[in-house]
Amino acid sequence: MITFANSGTSVFAGFAIFSILGHMAHVYNVPIKEVVDEGFSLAFIAYPDALSKLPISPLWSILFFFMLLTVGLDSQFAGIEVITTSLSDAFPKTLKGKHGLLIVLISCILFLLGLLCVTKAGIYWVTLIDKFAGSWVLLVLALFELISVSYIYGLNRFIEDMEMMIGKKSFAFWLWWRACWFFITPCIIGVIFVWSVISFVPPLYGTVPYPDWGLGLGWCIVVFILIWIPVVAVYKLIKAKGNLWKRLKSLCSPSEDWHPYLDVHRGERYPKESSSQRKNNRSEIDVNVISDSRL
Numbered sequence: 001m002i003t004f005a006n007s008g009t010s011v012f013a014g015f016a017i018f019s020i021l022g023h024m025a026h027v028y029n030v031p032i033k034e035v036v037d038e039g040f041s042l043a044f045i046a047y048p049d050a051l052s053k054l055p056i057s058p059l060w061s062i063l064f065f066f067m068l069l070t071v072g073l074d075s076q077f078a079g080i081e082v083i084t085t086s087l088s089d090a091f092p093k094t095l096k097g098k099h100g101l102l103i104v105l106i107s108c109i110l111f112l113l114g115l116l117c118v119t120k121a122g123i124y125w126v127t128l129i130d131k132f133a134g135s136w137v138l139l140v141l142a143l144f145e146l147i148s149v150s151y152i153y154g155l156n157r158f159i160e161d162m163e164m165m166i167g168k169k170s171f172a173f174w175l176w177w178r179a180c181w182f183f184i185t186p187c188i189i190g191v192i193f194v195w196s197v198i199s200f201v202p203p204l205y206g207t208v209p210y211p212d213w214g215l216g217l218g219w220c221i222v223v224f225i226l227i228w229i230p231v232v233a234v235y236k237l238i239k240a241k242g243n244l245w246k247r248l249k250s251l252c253s254p255s256e257d258w259h260p261y262l263d264v265h266r267g268e269r270y271p272k273e274s275s276s277q278r279k280n281n282r283s284e285i286d287v288n289v290i291s292d293s294r295l
Contacts (some may be wrong), residue, residue, distance in 0.1 A: 017042070020046070020047070020050040021035050021046065023050065024046065024049065024050055027053075040123070040126070040127075043068065047064060048061060048064075051064055076110075080103060080106055080107065080110070083106055084099065084102050084103055084106060087102060088102070117129075123205065124205055124208075124210075124214075127203055127205050128203060128210065128214060128217070128218050129218075129221065131203040131218065132203075132218035132219065132221045132222050133221050133222070133225060135196060136192075136193050136196035136197065136200075137222055137225050137226065139189050139192055139193045139196065140193065140226060141225075141226075142189055143186060143189045143190065143193070144229060146181060146185060146186050146189070147186070149181070150181045150182055150186075152252050152253070152254065153254045154254055155178060155181055155182060157254060159174055159177070159178075160269060161269070164266075164268075164269045202215055203215075203218070233251075236251055237251060259271075
């Protein structure tokens with residue numbers, strides 16, 4: 001239902017967008033490609049102009065910008081939750097019981113960083129960040145996520161974990177998802193990524209090109225986002241035991257002792273632990289956390 005609702009909303013939005021653009025092209029007697037450019041011009045120039053020509057235009061304008069506000073807030077929820085969850089998992093002892101304070105602190109930091117985007121040169125920074133951080137970089141991250149789940153953790157194990165939550169399903173039920181996760185989606189992402197790299201052009205704002213230092217800063221953003229994948233991989237490879245092949249093999253294999261922490265979430269797939277075992281495991285986790293923090 002979520003998939004069909006998401007796709008259906010996109011199709012409906014496409015009808016709305018292109019009908020408005022076609023109407024504006026007709027009103028201004030220009031080709032549709034000259035009506036507006038992609039990106040911010042569509043939301044903040046084309047749509048307000050089109051809404052101003054509708055009956056009760058103030059109402060539609062208020063609803064439209066309220067919708068943009070809620071979409072932006074909804075996107076921020078996910079981003080902030082990723083940061084807070086990662087920090088809470090990395091430092092459970094230090095941040096225990098401080099979830100609210102952590103959210104406030106992160107929100108303040110992001111607010112201060114965002115002030116750059118509302119200066120007189122803010123739109124140039126937003127365009128630069130959007131061009132380098134919001135394009136094919138996301139494809140690389142999604143591709144690595146697919147590889148880690150499908151080929152390293154194991155797609156069959158992943159499906160069994162899902163069945164533990166939603167119940168047993170037939171092989172035919174999972175056939176489409178296996179095809180997507182194993183082959184179709186990685187191939188599509190790979191083709192889009194290659195095409196994005198081949199067709200990449202330096203960003204412009206209107207007709208204003210970015211200076212060399214601006215483009216260099218954009219590539220630094222890309223490197224800063226992606227460099228953690230090889231850095232952590234090399235770090236884990238160095239810390240592992242055995243020869244190079246054994247280290248690589250162990251790091252590319254799922255952990256045998258992985259399981260949901262609570263017994264109620266394990267179903268019949270994972271062995272249940274006694275309270276003494278859980279207490280010992282928790283003590284080992286606390287010791288490891290303290291050792292890691294000291295290192």
